[in-house]
Amino acid sequence: MSSVVPYSSIDLQGQPCDLRCAGVAKRYKDFALQAVSLAVPHGSVVGLIGRNGAGKTTLMRILLGSLAADAGRVELLGQDVGALSHNARATLRQDVAFVAAVTAYPAVMTVTEVATMYQLAYPVFGMDAFRELATRLGLLPDSERKQVRELSRGTGMKLQLACALASGARLVVMDEPTAGLDPIARDELLDVLRAWMEPGDRSLLISSHITSDLEKLADYLVVLDEGRVIAELGSDSVERMGIARLRTPELEQVLADGHVARGQARVLHEGLSWNLLVPDRAAFGRSYPEYVCDRATIDDCLVLLVKGEVR
């Protein structure tokens, strides 16, 4: 029988990270972020997934310093943010850019004025790079004089993206950048992100509900639920995962065999069968050739990790 493989499969110990947080906590009346730890390795894309209200935006705001945490430590580009002076933090943020879920610039600013504001804020902001990106994304020349309030959600997101990527940042944090975009616009946006990542020395933390986007882009996935990290997965480990469709006696047999360790297995009752999240689809297929085991998508993983029963 194959050895037990946990669902969480990232070991980033000793790896250089552009963003690392440990034990980050924040308590509200009706919600709490509980000792969240995650890392964005240098030169990689980390996808943050979780249902609405899981704490993704709160976590991102804490990581960027626009919200104070109750506890925990945040390391940005190798520096402990809590130990830095306010000025040093601001200087550090010259290398970090944020793309919010909604276009949050003052509504009366035009596209060009937003770019000028970025140019004044980020010392290495490239106006030419902005124009090139904005043209590639279809923002310029048509929307040059349009005010932020006149932009559609997609166009506003493109503006944010062009500003963030032209800012000279080494790390970009994006909160739901593809939500509400049509498939063509999403594809364009993902292409631009891939091109931006090409040099290999830049990192991206991106949250999204549209997990198919993350499948195309992310090297690692962090699953957040009710303010806790419930799984960390490498994209290769997601590739390996499977959903076994089992009847009750079959499930009991698999669990009894220890193929997926008891107390860690995630199962969900669907119709007459059980869906079992299997860490290694190929190994499962070799052990149980007679059972159906499909490839697991990120959505499958998310549903089973969040809604699944622990057996």
Place this chain on the structure above:
Amino acid sequence: MRSLIYADWIVARRSFLRFALVSLVILCPIIAASNDGTSGAPGVMATCLFVTMLTMNVALGIFGTDEAGDWQQCRLTMPVTLHQVVSARYTFVALVCGATMVGAAALGWLVELAIPLFGGVLTVPRGGSEIVMASWGMGLVTLGYLALGMPMLYRLGVTKARMAFTAPFLLMALIALEPVRNALHGVLNSLEGFASSFSSPWPVLLVGSVAVALLYVASLHLSERLYASREL
């Protein structure tokens, strides 16, 4: 910090026409009422009101923008400190007040010139220096008022603080009404007596400027602390 001043400038510039129109709509009937052949100071009145109205409108307008669409959260992710966020706003408001004082003095002078052309009566035509003094004085009062009110805007946000911020200002504006002036006759007379005890208003304006500058700086530091303690 330059980026934030630039953002405030764009917001104020775009909204300037609206602010100016609102101020003029309020201003015109008050000037007309003051041009009844008794008060004889429509130019001074126009100057004072325009300084106050425009500066207050711009200040409230840019604070309102902060809360619209999460801009105040977004700007904190940019390479700026909290101190820069607050001091950029204070710098901009002070600049607006200064510019409005100059503009309002010019407006007051034009009103003084224009009223006789339209058949109006100026019982006591005011000279340029008197209008400049009025503009300066009212600028100081407005800036002092904002220095007292801005910490409240930073602590509570403009949505919650708007009423508390504008109510004292609206109450002060009631002094322009005859019945209110009559009711406050004694207090106003005492103030006038106090003001006339100075041989020249210039020293008062200079001392007032220093006092308002100190109050403004103290207000900036208080706003910074209050803003830091506020959960956005």
